[in-house]
Amino acid sequence: MAIVGANGAGKSTLFDGVMGLVHTRGDIRLAGESIQGKGPTFAVGAGIGYASERFNLFPYMSVRDNLLTGAWTARKSIEENLLRVHTLFPRLAERESQEAATCSGGERQMISLGRALMSAPKLLLVDEPTIGLAPKICAEIAQSLQRMRDEMGLTVLIAEQNANFAIRLAERLLILESGHIRAGGQSEELAKDEGLVSAYFGKDAGGFEAKEGVKSPGAAWT
Amino acid sequence: MLLQILIQGFLLSGLYALIAVGFTLIFGIGRILNLAHGSYLMAGGYAFFWIGQIIGLPKIIGVALAVFLGAGMGIAIYRLIVRPLKGDRIAVEIATLILAVILQAAIVLIFGSSSKIPHPLVPGVVRIADTPIAWSILVATCASWIILLSLYAFIRLSHTGRAMQAVSMDPKGAAICGIDSNRIDIIVWSISGGLGALAGVFFAGYTQLSPSMWVTPLIISVAVVIVGGIGSIMGTLAVAHIIGFMEVIVTTLIAPELRGVFTMGLIIVALLFRPRGLFGREEI
Numbered sequence: 001m002a003i004v005g006a007n008g009a010g011k012s013t014l015f016d017g018v019m020g021l022v023h024t025r026g027d028i029r030l031a032g033e034s035i036q037g038k039g040p041t042f043a044v045g046a047g048i049g050y051a052s053e054r055f056n057l058f059p060y061m062s063v064r065d066n067l068l069t070g071a072w073t074a075r076k077s078i079e080e081n082l083l084r085v086h087t088l089f090p091r092l093a094e095r096e097s098q099e100a101a102t103c104s105g106g107e108r109q110m111i112s113l114g115r116a117l118m119s120a121p122k123l124l125l126v127d128e129p130t131i132g133l134a135p136k137i138c139a140e141i142a143q144s145l146q147r148m149r150d151e152m153g154l155t156v157l158i159a160e161q162n163a164n165f166a167i168r169l170a171e172r173l174l175i176l177e178s179g180h181i182r183a184g185g186q187s188e189e190l191a192k193d194e195g196l197v198s199a200y201f202g203k204d205a206g207g208f209e210a211k212e213g214v215k216s217p218g219a220a221w222t
Numbered sequence: 223m224l225l226q227i228l229i230q231g232f233l234l235s236g237l238y239a240l241i242a243v244g245f246t247l248i249f250g251i252g253r254i255l256n257l258a259h260g261s262y263l264m265a266g267g268y269a270f271f272w273i274g275q276i277i278g279l280p281k282i283i284g285v286a287l288a289v290f291l292g293a294g295m296g297i298a299i300y301r302l303i304v305r306p307l308k309g310d311r312i313a314v315e316i317a318t319l320i321l322a323v324i325l326q327a328a329i330v331l332i333f334g335s336s337s338k339i340p341h342p343l344v345p346g347v348v349r350i351a352d353t354p355i356a357w358s359i360l361v362a363t364c365a366s367w368i369i370l371l372s373l374y375a376f377i378r379l380s381h382t383g384r385a386m387q388a389v390s391m392d393p394k395g396a397a398i399c400g401i402d403s404n405r406i407d408i409i410v411w412s413i414s415g416g417l418g419a420l421a422g423v424f425f426a427g428y429t430q431l432s433p434s435m436w437v438t439p440l441i442i443s444v445a446v447v448i449v450g451g452i453g454s455i456m457g458t459l460a461v462a463h464i465i466g467f468m469e470v471i472v473t474t475l476i477a478p479e480l481r482g483v484f485t486m487g488l489i490i491v492a493l494l495f496r497p498r499g500l501f502g503r504e505e506i
Contacts, residue, residue: 019398021398041400041402043400052398056394058387058392061387061388061391069385069396072385072400072401073399075381
């Protein structure tokens, strides 16, 4: 599922709120259980992984140590999770002992995603997965996100400014406008809505065909 | 003479590194200068003296009490001063300085204002290359090195150590890994206090116990952070050697009274020319 919205629509704040990094009102439920106000340690323990927009990597730690730090709450399955991350991003295995500060933008995004996967989450929040990346790397990241959903059985929730990217990748969309939900639903349905199409997907995307959806198991996010 | 300077320099520098390492850990994790750091040394030194020479129990109990007292003080400073004043570094610095002065008064009340000479940790003198060296100083230096290297390994290799680095490099990044920064802070503050107090037991073997003995180690610690930059353990070791050797050279070749002056001069020179420190980079 993707949350689409312009800069400042509240996507990152929403994710920070889900993680308990900022104070929120109302209620946040994960698979029926309230996680509202319990803080990030609880959220990670409950099975939420978060790859934030600015990555928040540990610059002077090696790639490997960055990943291992992600395993703080899941120390029993480190070998297994590390293998999973290295299968998904073979480049992280090659760059294992390099400092994160010297990695390229695409590699940092991979470290950020990999670190989030090290806690073996059921739900993965990814904020702006492709911002500022070269098209080739974008495609690589998009493919890895699909593999997390289809092969690893994760529920992946991305925040995206690029609506065309989001609609191609996600089964469901939620459109956020200055903190409020403007529209939501199956990607194919929304692609038929004239008003939304002209506002978010550009005129050319009118005849766009949404990808055949695959039902995502895991936590029930609606 | 040269050999003597070398031996003395290494002995003093190892101790200085132990004195400063807790201070740099705190600076690394919260960008806070804990100006009560010297008080750990004072508390540790006096606790050792109290157990050994007033109560009359074995010295090892004195060492253990010193370490626990220091760790407890560290946790107390964090809980009662740093956390309530969260984010306000200047307020924390003023509060810890006031605490240091209060603790000095408390020592005067309990032990009196005259200086005390604690029994050496290990009695006797050993001669290395014609230089007489007290066993207690040799033991203190070796213990300091072992502790510093274990601490380095702990920070690099253990889960908790990595979490300490993580909180120091990117608090939000640490939070999204599920690391509870309060818990990490308490661990770091207790390590800092415990090592400071242990350094106090060792330091008392060099000088005497006196109510104002917290000042010199505090200046050494500040110098290590300012000259070395936001301290890594290795940076701390390096700068402790610069300061230690400088003091030994000044003491032997110029005048013993000037050693502190040179250390403070080094702080000013570093602030003027290398404000981010020789090894300046933001991590533990």
